[in-house]
Amino acid sequence: MTDPVPAEKRVRAACPHDCPDTCAMEVTVADGRAVKLRGAADMPFTNGALCTKVAHYLERVYSGERILHPMKRVGRKGEGRFERISWDEALDTIAERFRAIAADDPRAILPYSYAGTMGLVQGESLDRRFFHRLGASHLDRTICASAGALGWRATVGASIGTDPEAVVDARLILIWGGNPVVSNLHGWRYLQEAKRRGARLVCIDPRRSETAARCDVHLAPWPGTDGALALAMMQVLIAEDLLDHEYIAHHTEGFDALAERVRDFTPEWAAPLTGLEAKVIRDLARDYGTQSPTLIRLNYGLNRCAGGGMAVRNIACLPALTGAWRHAAGGALLSTSGNYPIDGEALARPDLCPQHEGRPPRTVNMSFIGEALLEARDPPIRALYVYNANPVAVAPDSNRVKAGFAREDLFCVVHELFQTDTADYADILLPATSQLEHRDIHASYGHLNVVVNAPAIAPPGEARPNTEVFRLLAARMGFTEPALFESDEDIAAAAFRLTDSRALGLTAQQLETHGWARLNLAQPFVPFANGGFRTPSGRCEFRSALLERRGLDPLPAWHPPAESPVSNPALAARFPLALITPPARNFLNSSFANLARFRDELGRPTLQIHPDDAATRGLVGGDRVRIHNDRGEFHACAVVTTDVRPGVVVSPSIWWQKFSGDGNNANAVTASTATDMGGGPIFYDCLVEVAKA
Ligand SMILES: Nc1nc2c(c(=O)[nH]1)N[C@H]1C(S)=C(S)[C@@H](COP(=O)(O)OP(=O)(O)OC[C@H]3O[C@@H](n4cnc5c(=O)[nH]c(N)nc54)[C@H](O)[C@@H]3O)O[C@H]1N2
Ligand SMILES: Nc1nc2c(c(=O)[nH]1)N[C@H]1C(S)=C(S)[C@@H](COP(=O)(O)OP(=O)(O)OC[C@H]3O[C@@H](n4cnc5c(=O)[nH]c(N)nc54)[C@H](O)[C@@H]3O)O[C@H]1N2
Numbered sequence: 001m002t003d004p005v006p007a008e009k010r011v012r013a014a015c016p017h018d019c020p021d022t023c024a025m026e027v028t029v030a031d032g033r034a035v036k037l038r039g040a041a042d043m044p045f046t047n048g049a050l051c052t053k054v055a056h057y058l059e060r061v062y063s064g065e066r067i068l069h070p071m072k073r074v075g076r077k078g079e080g081r082f083e084r085i086s087w088d089e090a091l092d093t094i095a096e097r098f099r100a101i102a103a104d105d106p107r108a109i110l111p112y113s114y115a116g117t118m119g120l121v122q123g124e125s126l127d128r129r130f131f132h133r134l135g136a137s138h139l140d141r142t143i144c145a146s147a148g149a150l151g152w153r154a155t156v157g158a159s160i161g162t163d164p165e166a167v168v169d170a171r172l173i174l175i176w177g178g179n180p181v182v183s184n185l186h187g188w189r190y191l192q193e194a195k196r197r198g199a200r201l202v203c204i205d206p207r208r209s210e211t212a213a214r215c216d217v218h219l220a221p222w223p224g225t226d227g228a229l230a231l232a233m234m235q236v237l238i239a240e241d242l243l244d245h246e247y248i249a250h251h252t253e254g255f256d257a258l259a260e261r262v263r264d265f266t267p268e269w270a271a272p273l274t275g276l277e278a279k280v281i282r283d284l285a286r287d288y289g290t291q292s293p294t295l296i297r298l299n300y301g302l303n304r305c306a307g308g309g310m311a312v313r314n315i316a317c318l319p320a321l322t323g324a325w326r327h328a329a330g331g332a333l334l335s336t337s338g339n340y341p342i343d344g345e346a347l348a349r350p351d352l353c354p355q356h357e358g359r360p361p362r363t364v365n366m367s368f369i370g371e372a373l374l375e376a377r378d379p380p381i382r383a384l385y386v387y388n389a390n391p392v393a394v395a396p397d398s399n400r401v402k403a404g405f406a407r408e409d410l411f412c413v414v415h416e417l418f419q420t421d422t423a424d425y426a427d428i429l430l431p432a433t434s435q436l437e438h439r440d441i442h443a444s445y446g447h448l449n450v451v452v453n454a455p456a457i458a459p460p461g462e463a464r465p466n467t468e469v470f471r472l473l474a475a476r477m478g479f480t481e482p483a484l485f486e487s488d489e490d491i492a493a494a495a496f497r498l499t500d501s502r503a504l505g506l507t508a509q510q511l512e513t514h515g516w517a518r519l520n521l522a523q524p525f526v527p528f529a530n531g532g533f534r535t536p537s538g539r540c541e542f543r544s545a546l547l548e549r550r551g552l553d554p555l556p557a558w559h560p561p562a563e564s565p566v567s568n569p570a571l572a573a574r575f576p577l578a579l580i581t582p583p584a585r586n587f588l589n590s591s592f593a594n595l596a597r598f599r600d601e602l603g604r605p606t607l608q609i610h611p612d613d614a615a616t617r618g619l620v621g622g623d624r625v626r627i628h629n630d631r632g633e634f635h636a637c638a639v640v641t642t643d644v645r646p647g648v649v650v651s652p653s654i655w656w657q658k659f660s661g662d663g664n665n666a667n668a669v670t671a672s673t674a675t676d677m678g679g680g681p682i683f684y685d686c687l688v689e690v691a692k693a
């Protein structure tokens with residue numbers, strides 16, 4: 001007699017999506033089918049709740065639109081017509097093409113991935129090892145946060161800041177370039193609690209976002225001018241001596257040079273640049289300099305502009321001037337990711353790269369994939385392997401991106417759950433697993449916990465995890481290094497450098513049953529109360545050694561937007577409106593945008609425009625409009641609203657082009673220009689004109 005099969009089991013999971021909240025989840029499985037998914041009730045940050053999207057994750061898992069089998073292209077590139085093939089044929093075809101190209105120059109092969117899953121196993125382990133061993137071009141993963149990350153690192157030293165669970169005791173909170181109600185919902189709960197306890201919330205955002213509408217004060221600067229606002233705040237703090245002199249003396253570097261630098265950056269100077277009144281700027285600085293504790297929750301919205309790196313750097317200087325870092329609830333937070341002892345080299349094994357004389361490694365910037373595909377020489381890109389990403393929809397200047405993907409001589413593999421805009425251009429399309437069908441382990445960039453993900457159900461059809469495909473491909477290529485064949489369990493177990501076995505306070509096995517663990521940091525966690533910055537000097541660097549070494553301005557400075565009436569009047573004469581395209585609440589970048597529930601709810605792409613701007617163009621709400629500039633155009637339905645300031649238009653994103661009505665999305669008009677630091681894109685630094693379609 002065998003034991004009866006338990007009717008139901010509970011499996012611990014992690015939300016895989018690119019969001020600071022990295023929720024711990026629990027899946028209920030009955031007869032091999034996931035029947036329920038909920039936020040873990042025992043994990044304080046998740047607090048038993050999921051966002052509107054992931055609450056319906058099972059619709060994604062069981063969607064009839066999942067890719068179930070390997071396929072090869074039968075139509076034209078981009079047409080999206082495919083025919084089923086076997087895994088053997090798919091893998092043989094890829095290995096054969098890769099071998100032939102690598103015989104000439106393996107750098108002609110380019111992996112392309114971002115954060116379709118944030119898991120360390122499915123996102124940055126065997127994939128990296130495989131392409132390293134192959135000698136392929138490296139991908140610089142800049143598309144989201146590289147400008148801000150570098151501006152922060154230059155100042156503070158690492159992606160470390162205030163404990164997001166400690167913010168409840170702050171008195172004044174600046175929510176700067178972030179929209180947590182949409183993009184950091186669980187973090188918003190703590191900010192709301194602070195408000196309940198009496199904190200004043202100030203939101204700095206060119207539009208009245210879902211978050212701005214719930215704050216005490218909304219300041220709407222012109223996009224890309226946050227750097228000027230922060231400089232003016234510093235000028236006021238220093239001129240009016242609203243400083244913590246002891247903190248500055250012991251824990252900062254370069255104060256005298258900073259004071260000299262900002263002397264002329266008065267609120268009167270910043271007013272015409274930002275579009276805010278000088279008095280408003282001065283009052284904000286005075287509030288910031290006299291309240292305590294003050295918290296700045298800055299986010300990546302403000303780093304998607306030409307001066308995005310310097311803007312984040314300028315803002316990161318503020319809490320060191322006032323000593324706000326002394327308080328658990330004070331300071332500033334951009335990302336928590338630097339707290340995790342992730343063993344990047346063990347995961348990615350850069351030592352597997354072949355050393356060829358006279359053939360230096362090549363790195364390609366993912367944000368400008370259109371240029372790379374169309375213009376790269378020495379060698380040109382001949383093969384592309386896309387996974388965890390949808391570049392045709394999300395990369396800037398998509399007409400160029402599409403032209404690159406349409407190259408007949410490009411061999412393109414796409415590994416996906418769904419037939420995205422990018423998948424339409426694949427020569428070989430492979431079926432990928434969802435988070436419920438593979439193993440992983442996750443760090444977070446918005447809290448301080450590790451979250452594990454155990455497989456809950458069998459993959460549908462012939463879907464396979466990223467790691468499994470790279471193991472199979474490595475064998476087909478004749479590679480023999482054991483690191484290319486490691487199991488997901490072993491990779492997960494080695495993902496964190498746990499030389500101090502108490503770093504998590506739990507063993508790997510305990511973690512698997514418990515599902516999550518907070519990093520074993522000091523409680524309360526006040527990272528820079530006594531200095532201890534991760535910069536070369538160990539101090540908060542008003543004068544940055546890192547930037548100086550890179551030949552950049554070592555001091556805070558004003559880096560204007562690339563496209564604005566002030567910085568580029570000639571362009572603004574033709575395209576006077578600043579377009580920003582932040583995430584729609586129901587989409588996660590371009591993920592979920594294909595699911596009927598969310599697409600139907602949003603209906604179609606919209607463009608929010610101020611009544612004055614609508615009137616001068618003869619537009620009324622509901623009009624179909626054409627948003628255009630020299631790079632391209634897309635269509636949307638006009639929403640006339642005072643939620644946007646005059647001169648600014650907003651189109652919540654990221655739509656799939658094939659579902660947008662006109663075959664384009666907002667990235668048809670965004671620019672392939674790089675940020676001042678980190679080589680990131682400038683999605684929110686984009687001038688357009690709007691007309692009736
Ligand atoms: N629901 C949902 N959640 C998400 C995502 C999603 O697509 N959907 N995406 C995830 C990802 S990948 C990321 S990186 C984060 C992004 O989330 P956030 O870091 O919050 O960034 P954004 O949503 O890009 O922009 C936030 C706000 O900045 C404003 N903004 C635009 N330009 C400027 C500017 O120049 N200055 C200032 N001060 N504000 C500006 C926008 O209007 C927007 O309201 O969210 C994650 N969470
Ligand atoms: N105009 C405009 N453009 C933007 C932005 C914006 O605000 N405005 N935001 C930018 C930002 S912040 C970011 S981070 C990028 C995001 O860009 P991407 O990281 O490309 O994000 P997604 O569009 O969500 O595409 C991820 C894809 O990975 C797939 N995927 C998920 N899990 C797996 C898996 O396990 N295996 C495989 N093989 N595939 C998987 C999903 O189905 C999905 O199609 O977009 C950027 N583009």
Ligand SMILES: [Mo]
Nearest residue numbers: 018143144145
């Ligand atoms: Mo992002």
